[in-house]
Amino acid sequence: MIRSVILGSGSALPAKVVTNAELAQRVDTTDEWIVERTGIRQRYIAGEGETTSSLATEAARAALEDAGIDAKSIDLIVLATATPDNTFPATATKVQNALGCNGGIAFDVAAVCSGFLYALTTADSLIRTGTAKRALVIGAETFSRILDWEDRTTCVLFGDGAGAVVLEASEAEGSKRAGLLGSRLHADGAQHDLLYVDGGPSTTQTVGHLRMRGREVFRHAVVNLAEVLGEVLEDSGVSVDEIDWVVPHQANKRILDATAKKLGIASEKVIVTVDQHANTSAASVPLAFDVARRDGRIKSGDLVMFEAMGGGFTWGACLARM
């Protein structure tokens, strides 16, 4: 049976760091409020010339190098983003061209903060059915460009960045064989108004700004994430104690703590980068994963749970053995 193995990871951040104190100079907020409510201390903001595709390409190159493979062998690129360079074509095709692996499959997935989970599951399905052999799965965003910088309830929460993984079809055998073990995705369109962008090509012909009812999003997030993690564990026949690491979507430290507590997962097993990166939407899970692999926490053989929830609502979880 074919399984998708994670061969390598990479990430990219814009050059410019904006601290809470710097933000407090332009909106009515304080470092203390932001840290206490969210755990965020700083975020990276894209400058001139930095785009979703440029960050995605940099992250993809780092992942290819980490995996030790040539871009030419990539036959699938799935890129999760809610902030594409253009309405069309897909940002994935720009990345493909920049990497020089033209000819294979390349498309974007729009599931906002859950985008990387949706992209990973889609790429895994295409690999397991034999449609692709080696895939780049990327989450990349420039949310700073859809924020209302006058709205202190949202603009303090987000940042820009990209993360990527290389997946490869493997037919290795053995009970502890590496690869993606299980995945569950969900969506509930009834929750549209809790988190959305108030513009788009088919409605206002503008890009629009992010709008959110934060308190209600928070409440749904903890319930939905705890449920979907439980589903993936049950599907995979794995107990919660066997998980070595949880790599969650980095929305808010309080959501991470509350979800871990609800599931009985020790906080030391939860990878946290929200303090450094803020919420980078689809990029946050692969960014956090790459940080934890490169600093040596996530190692070969470890059991890792990815999870995310975002606008739509969409949410999902995926379990992988490294």
Ligand code: ACO
């Ligand atoms: N600085 C200072 N004060 C602020 C700020 C700010 N940046 N933003 C809001 N406030 C004020 C409000 O005006 C309000 O004042 P009031 O009591 O005088 O009316 C007060 O702080 C409390 O506001 P709440 O919105 O009730 O604060 P809450 O404790 O719910 O925290 C937050 C807000 C951080 C947005 C929280 O609800 C949250 O994290 N929600 C989850 C949303 C999220 O992470 N979304 C990301 C996308 S979805 C996802 O990724 C899961």
